[in-house]
Amino acid sequence: MGLRDWFQPRMLDWVMRQMNELRSEALAAAEGDVLEVGFGTGLNLDFYASSVKSVTGLDRRAAEGLPALEERVGRARFPLERCTLRADGELPFDAGRFDCVVTTWTLCSIRDPVRALAEMRRVLKPGGRYVFIEHGRAPSAATARWQDRLNPLWRRISDGCNMNRPIDRLVEEGGFELTGLERFRHTGPGLLAHMYRGVATRSP
Secondary structure (H helix, E strand, C coil), X not given: CCHHHHHHHHHHHHHHHCCHHHHHHHHXXXXXXXXXXXXXXXHHHHHCCCCEEEEEEEECXXXXXXXXXXXXXXXXXXXXXXXXXXXXXXXXXXXXXXXXXXXXXXXXXXXCHHHHHHHHHXXXXXXXXXXXXEXXXXXXXXXXXXXXXXXXXXXXXXXXXXXXXXXXXXXXXXXXXXXXXXXXXXXXXXXXXXXXXEEEECCC
């Protein structure tokens, strides 16, 4: 294992732990058999409610050798399967396989988010829920302009993360119907602190 492979998941884990206070409310609507796209270091595992029966965690890069991850996996109250796979290709699951799809701070770094969302919709049961919390484009025109200016640089230094994506629009373009959406500013730099927390459904 190279230094980068050792360091990156630990840094990611530390950064994303700063969002833990937002996870319970964001994940409250998750239930049944869940596909979590952007599993990362398993931070959501401790926040799923008892209504979740199983989780299939999907990530483009497996975070191995991280003791905190293994501890979270060991505490999971439900069956857990982990897959290393990009989200914006064809997913290896039957149509209608899952009751719920979850993303938390994931759509920012998927190369083709609309294609990925369309695949998430395909593997979701009719009437199933897509539950998400993401950072994205600010409602302030002035802040959004700065996001657009700085995004090319930010994407290069942050492993493909985009700060300026309009999450609500992407979700709808992916074929979902938004049933609830909350937008708010979290702590931290304004360019990265604008959150979209919501639930969408796959219409029959």
